[in-house]
Amino acid sequence: MFPRRSCLALPTIARFVRFNGSSSHSVATRQLESEAPAPLTEEEFSSMVIHGRSLYPPSYHPRTHSVPVAQLQFRAYHPQFLELYMHFVGHAAAALGIPISRPVYLPTQRSLWTVPRGPFVHKKSQENFERKVHKRAIKAWDADPEVVDRWVRYIARHTMPGVGLRVTQWKRAPPGIGQQMVDAAVGSTRLGSSADNVKALAKKIVQQEL
Numbered sequence: 001m002f003p004r005r006s007c008l009a010l011p012t013i014a015r016f017v018r019f020n021g022s023s024s025h026s027v028a029t030r031q032l033e034s035e036a037p038a039p040l041t042e043e044e045f046s047s048m049v050i051h052g053r054s055l056y057p058p059s060y061h062p063r064t065h066s067v068p069v070a071q072l073q074f075r076a077y078h079p080q081f082l083e084l085y086m087h088f089v090g091h092a093a094a095a096l097g098i099p100i101s102r103p104v105y106l107p108t109q110r111s112l113w114t115v116p117r118g119p120f121v122h123k124k125s126q127e128n129f130e131r132k133v134h135k136r137a138i139k140a141w142d143a144d145p146e147v148v149d150r151w152v153r154y155i156a157r158h159t160m161p162g163v164g165l166r167v168t169q170w171k172r173a174p175p176g177i178g179q180q181m182v183d184a185a186v187g188s189t190r191l192g193s194s195a196d197n198v199k200a201l202a203k204k205i206v207q208q209e210l
Contacts, residue, residue, distance in 0.1 A: 058090035061099040063141045068170055070140040070148050073106075075164040079134045085160040086136055096151050098143040106135035145171050 072089070076082040086103050093100045113129040140148065152167050159165055 054087075054091060058087070058094040060090075060102065061094065061097060063099045065142050067142055067172075068139060069143050069145070070152070070170070071168045072138045072140075072152075073166045073168075074136045074138075075133055075166075076162055077131070077133060078162060081160055081162050082134050082136055085163045086138065088158070088160075089138065089155050092151060092155055093140065096143075096147055098147060098151060099141045101139045104137040104139075106137055108135065109133040145169075 074082055074086060076085075090100065090103075109132070111131045111133075113131075114126050115129065116123055117125040117127050140151075143151075148169060152169070156165060156167075
């Protein structure tokens with residue numbers, strides 16, 4: 001994140017010098033603008049050693065074809081653990097180059113209980129209990145199924161205690177899979193046999209009935 005901030009601050013310094021300096025300074029500012037480094041790619045940014053990278057928000061890759069490949073839902077009683085785990089999941093997806101959405105806040109599930117504190121004369125003395133289940137969701141697009149499987153296995157292996165995870169994956173089948181399934185289903189039944197076998201079976205059934 002530090003190199004990106006320096007790239008953003010360089011044009012600002014150049015504009016300040018251009019509007020507050022002489023013509024000689026303007027030449028220097030043009031040289032600074034021409035020598036500005038190109039933005040870093042994700043491979044270069046991930047390979048750089050930056051201490052405290054996890055303190056910054058994860059980088060989100062743009063979608064290419066908007067083809068959904070997975071949807072992750074998180075549940076927890078404590079929102080602090082939920083936000084920390086989703087921060088970890090976002091960094092893992094950014095390192096693997098998976099385009100994901102920002103965390104979506106789902107409705108909080110609220111449950112209430114009223115329990116008597118004691119029987120008999122203490123029946124009117126009751127105590128109320130409340131439980132809230134916080135939910136979040138993340139959706140992933142345009143990624144190879146093997147990369148998505150590796151991502152899911154990694155975040156499931158390093159899951160945080162107290163946070164539930166449910167993963168829904170969509171895998172694309174090759175063209176012609178429908179006809180292959182129909183042929184396999186027909187071949188496993190009597191309709192897949194030859195016409196002579198079907199006629200012989202029909203005659204056998206008629207003879208048994210008569």
